[in-house]
Amino acid sequence: MKPGHGEVLIAEGDVQSAExxxxxxxxxxxxxxxxxxxAVPSRDPAGRRHAQMVxxxxxxxxxxxxxxxxPRAAGGR
Amino acid sequence: MLLAxxxxxxxxxxxxxxxxxPRAEELFSRYRARRRMAPVMPYDPxxxxxxxxxxxxLLRSCVNEEEWxxxxxxxxxxxxxxxxxxxxxxxxxxxxAYAYLIYPHRAIVAYLAQTHRLxxxxxxxxxxxxxxxxxxxxxxxxxxxxxxxxxxxxxxxxISTANMHLxxxxxxxxxxxxxxxxxxxxxxxxxxxxxxxxxxxxLDTAG
Numbered sequence: 001m002k003p004g005h006g007e008v009l010i011a012e013g014d015v016q017s018a019e020x021x022x023x024x025x026x027x028x029x030x031x032x033x034x035x036x037x038x039a040v041p042s043r044d045p046a047g048r049r050h051a052q053m054v055x056x057x058x059x060x061x062x063x064x065x066x067x068x069x070x071p072r073a074a075g076g077r
Numbered sequence: 078m079l080l081a082x083x084x085x086x087x088x089x090x091x092x093x094x095x096x097x098x099p100r101a102e103e104l105f106s107r108y109r110a111r112r113r114m115a116p117v118m119p120y121d122p123x124x125x126x127x128x129x130x131x132x133x134x135l136l137r138s139c140v141n142e143e144e145w146x147x148x149x150x151x152x153x154x155x156x157x158x159x160x161x162x163x164x165x166x167x168x169x170x171x172x173x174a175y176a177y178l179i180y181p182h183r184a185i186v187a188y189l190a191q192t193h194r195l196x197x198x199x200x201x202x203x204x205x206x207x208x209x210x211x212x213x214x215x216x217x218x219x220x221x222x223x224x225x226x227x228x229x230x231x232x233x234x235x236i237s238t239a240n241m242h243l244x245x246x247x248x249x250x251x252x253x254x255x256x257x258x259x260x261x262x263x264x265x266x267x268x269x270x271x272x273x274x275x276x277x278x279x280l281d282t283a284g
Contacts, residue, residue, distance in 0.1 A: 006128035
């Protein structure tokens, strides 16, 4: 998510490919270093949707089809 | 006499030009530099609308069908709270079920599900820190999705990040109560529709 623009595709690849995975890891790290939060849309066993906040690439489920980065929350007025 | 005046004027102009010409040149070069530095961004009236359309599609792909319908029909999403004793600093709910209402670019409101008593407002923003001068805010649906992800992913973290206020600080409590009433009506209507379609299905398949 990008303010003023909405959804922007940052990177895509197949984690089964070592080259792709390395690129995804680097991009993931870059986004977190830029201060963004990362979340993976998921489903619980009952089928309810929720988000899983992830702080490292290792936390991302291998079968996740996307990771959404969004600005870090801050207290508002 | 006239000749003297003309001569005086010419001398005055010549003297002043020495002072004024460099300043005029400097002003002109500054103006040109400013023109070069400021990027010419043509106004695009559809940019925000397209961003919002993309954001709505993303929101729809992430939240539950009921939540999407709620947002589409009512303009907000309800997320159930999961903490055993309610959100932080809310004085404890003694185990009573509670939930949050998520509005775009407004505070998150916590309330008791049974009584509709408003607990607190949680003011939270998602500022863009990736650019030195900041930028425009998230599209409405992205703001809702960011709150939804943060609440369903780590409720405690979001609530402790937010600034807590008593109800009424940002959202009119009467409006929130009205929204809760609208939500109850909306849920009843959905349940009626679901029951009706279930009762009609066997007949349809038989017929």
